[in-house]
Amino acid sequence: xxxxxxxxxxxxxxxxxxxxxxxxxxxxxxxxxxxxxxxxxxxxxxxxxxxxxxxxxxxxxxxxxxxxxxxxxxxxxxxxxxxxxxxxxxxxxxxxxxxxxxxxxxxxxxxxxxxx
Amino acid sequence: xxxxxxxxxxxxxxxxxxxxxxxxxxxxxxxxxxxxxxxxxxxxxxxxxxxxxxxxxxxxxxxxxxxxxxxxxxxxxxxxxxxxxxxxxxxxxxxxxxxxxxxxxxxxxxx
Numbered sequence: 001x002x003x004x005x006x007x008x009x010x011x012x013x014x015x016x017x018x019x020x021x022x023x024x025x026x027x028x029x030x031x032x033x034x035x036x037x038x039x040x041x042x043x044x045x046x047x048x049x050x051x052x053x054x055x056x057x058x059x060x061x062x063x064x065x066x067x068x069x070x071x072x073x074x075x076x077x078x079x080x081x082x083x084x085x086x087x088x089x090x091x092x093x094x095x096x097x098x099x100x101x102x103x104x105x106x107x108x109x110x111x112x113x114x115x116x
Numbered sequence: 117x118x119x120x121x122x123x124x125x126x127x128x129x130x131x132x133x134x135x136x137x138x139x140x141x142x143x144x145x146x147x148x149x150x151x152x153x154x155x156x157x158x159x160x161x162x163x164x165x166x167x168x169x170x171x172x173x174x175x176x177x178x179x180x181x182x183x184x185x186x187x188x189x190x191x192x193x194x195x196x197x198x199x200x201x202x203x204x205x206x207x208x209x210x211x212x213x214x215x216x217x218x219x220x221x222x223x224x225x226x227x
Contacts, residue, residue: 004158034215043120043206044159044218090158101147101210103172106158 002027002093006107013081014115021076021110023091033074034092034104035065044090050074061085086114118143120219122207128225129197135224137192141209142217147171148190149216150182153204165190194224202226 007022025031032051036044048059055067065076074091091107121140129135141148147166151159161174165184179195188209194201202225208216 036215036218043220044208046215046217049215099171101149101164101166101212101216103149103161103164103174104151104159104208104216105161106151108158109156 002105004107010111012113023074025093030096032094036090038088122219126223137222139190139207145209145211147210149208151206197226
């Protein structure tokens, strides 16, 4: 089984400032890692994913995340945020198995609020 | 290329009623998963369908059931609705091990 902890439920950031949203996970097997964004009254949109290879992954809208296996973390970063980045961000983990796509396990989310 | 679509967008039911939610996966995707997202929470896995069979199930009671059709579309059925079933129900489709594509969700309100 897997679990995900998003350490900050709310993060206020001034416009054009950098931001880091923290995510830690636990799993007894190897995992794939994801960040999703959810705008108000909408579904989830995939920001980026780590499947294998380079531990630094780049996603859409200028976001990037770094997989740290020793610290079981997958923190999301953006060097300069915009008003349009205001949304809920979810970290998710998927255990790797031989039986096809395992379920996604989500954290409780981090609400990012950009202050003009 | 249409993404994942869900219907209806919103639904209001009363306790004890039954509801059916529908999902059409992204073109080319063969696996459909359903998630429940309560207000202020992350999505919780309900179950997953592949080749018209339930392949995995989360910690949800038998009141929650589903189906997948030969064209890969899927239905989620909830019987004997409870107030606590009020949530956003998300459908996700996938092919392979990459990230799932999510639909816009169905907002279910149980009165």
